[in-house]
Amino acid sequence: MAYDEDLADRIRDAMETEPHLTEKRMFGGLAFLVDGHMAVVILSKQQGLMVRVDPADADALMARDHVGPMIMSGKPARGWLRIDPPGLVDDDALGDWTDRAAAFVLTLPQK
Secondary structure, eight states: OOOOHHHHHHHHHHTTTSTTEEEEEETTEEEEEETTEEEEEEEETTTEEEEEOOGGGHHHHTTSTTEEEEEETTEEEEEEEEEOGGGGSSHHHHHHHHHHHHHHHTTSOOO
């Protein structure tokens, strides 16, 4: 299943000021990278968004509606959350997730 093109456009708008923003098709969806680090990934049209966050903040963020751990290979991926589509309807909420992800990956060592 293809990723949601409308969501991709909304993410592009939300992240337009990020330095060195690139896009790459992966995981059957579309990844947005900041300085070479994956920040957010559109998984598919119906499956929502994968967002990179500071692992120290993950538990508190999972208390939000429509947010859960990102499961990869049967295990929660440390520092990655899954946002279900209802949590992405509002542009302000989407912007909060993209800002949070970009801010975190900018703290990582350069690639």
